[in-house]
Ligand SMILES: Cc1cc2nc3c(=O)[nH]c(=O)nc-3n(C[C@H](O)[C@H](O)[C@H](O)COP(=O)(O)OP(=O)(O)OC[C@H]3O[C@@H](n4cnc5c(N)ncnc54)[C@H](O)[C@@H]3O)c2cc1C
């Protein structure tokens with residue numbers, strides 16, 4: 001990739017030089033700022049972010065060694081400034097970065113110097129097509145509101161994609177026909193295998209558990225989607241939403257008959273008319289303003305490559321959260337997924353590394369990167385994912401143990417060489433801590449065989 005060179009800015013042209021500059025007011029950026037400010041309270045820290053609000057982690061709970069739960073709250077940025085007197089918040093988007101002269105230029109024309117910089121600019125939806133007014137992505141409050149506005153007048157929508165957003169939408173949308181276009185044989189391919197998908201499907205057909213839900217589940221249809229329809233569509237660069245993004249906004253469509261403004265042709269040759277298409281087809285890291293004139297090494301997925309100290313290939317520039325791609329030698333039980341859990345962990349660890357490097361102290365890769373762990377909710381079920389929960393990268397050399405009670409729980413264990421390397425727990429299984437320990441200690445479970453999932457055995461006592 002070739003980039004134009006930009007004029008070399010001299011430090012004399014700077015508005016101010018900060019010891020630490022963090023870009024982006026999402027979970028990664030805010031956690032990084034908090035970590036820096038509490039580790040070195042005397043340090044001059046700046047957070048540069050476009051919007052007036054920041055995303056803060058609240059009600060943080062460490063569930064087990066690697067599992068964590070928390071809420072994400074949108075807060076006025078002043079809350080952060082009040083908490084950390086040495087923090088300056090600059091409300092403007094970063095327009096360009098000049099790594100040689102260690103400065104950033106904001107959209108309103110100001111230039112700020114840094115000693116160490118962390119890029120936490122998140123990602124944006126990877127839309128199926130660019131510039132089509134009938135194709136929406138959902139990322140932040142603005143795009144969620146736009147979706148809500150359009151949905152309130154919609155009779156039928158097509159949702160394309162089979163990941164987190166699609167799973168949430170097909171469950172939440174009411175009063176509107178939903179055509180769900182997935183290219184896989186089972187639903188939720190980024191989180192589940194076919195067995196778990198089978199367990200969840202009845203929830204789509206049942207009434208919602210909340211007493212307040214007034215209406216039957218929407219009729220949904222699954223059809224194959226058109227391949228090769230990727231496109232990059234720039235959208236607003238607000239912070240990504242969290243799991244409760246749909247709470248408080250009514251996802252209800254119009255039920256009267258109307259003409260279809262757009263038609264979608266799928267690879268099974270079927271064509272569907274709809275009011276609009278939701279492209280829930282993944283994300284692309286927000287790197288554009290930083291690449292020009294610099295020599296960042298960019299990963300295949302478009303993220304800024306970072307090493308085990310969250311450092312990019314440019315000196316004194318770190319990156320964390322959705323914008324980066326972890327390129328260190330990873331633990332065999334961890335993989336990167338663009339989730340707010342990892343945005344928090346990476347932001348926290350990047351802050352620790354930046355502070356340690358400034359103080360010439362050693363720092364080791366944090367324990368949270370030893371084991372992939374994620375707690376979330378799909379179709380109103382608690383979902384816990386551990387390690388290589390879908391046998392990622394294991395090839396045929398693994399076996400699965402499954403226990404399933406319809407409407408109650410789905411437990412899947414991934415074993416490799418007799419050792420537990422991953423698990424999917426759906427429902428209130430209460431197995432997460434025990435399984436986490438079994439994965440971390442890599443005990444040989446061969447002697448236990450299928451007894452491992454025997455519901456009549458209290459597995460916790462078994463391994464104590
Ligand atoms: C609808 C939806 C639901 C989700 N649900 C879950 C969930 O249940 N669980 C989960 O773990 N994850 C979930 N995610 C994913 C999660 O939200 C993201 O992985 C996480 O928020 C990424 O955090 P981040 O700080 O890296 O980026 P972001 O939250 O995207 O924040 C990026 C920040 O950078 C700022 N910015 C961007 N460009 C610039 C610039 N040039 N200059 C200055 N500032 C800039 C933005 O304004 C923003 O403040 C969901 C995502 C979506 C879209």
Ligand SMILES: NC(=O)C1=CN([C@@H]2O[C@H](COP(=O)(O)OP(=O)(O)OC[C@H]3O[C@@H](n4cnc5c(N)ncnc54)[C@H](OP(=O)(O)O)[C@@H]3O)[C@@H](O)[C@H]2O)C=CC1
Pocket residue numbers: 128160161162163164165166168181182183189190225226227228229230243279280281282283337338339376377
């Ligand atoms: N509860 C949670 O933890 C949630 C997490 N999120 C996170 O937010 C981010 C954005 O979510 P989302 O957009 O759902 O992204 P995901 O990466 O989760 O899923 C994208 C999905 O779209 C599919 N896809 C990609 N291109 C096409 C295409 N051309 N036609 C049909 N399908 C296609 C992908 O299939 P394939 O994999 O085969 O390419 C995949 O199933 C993700 O990082 C996600 O993890 C979002 C909501 C909830």
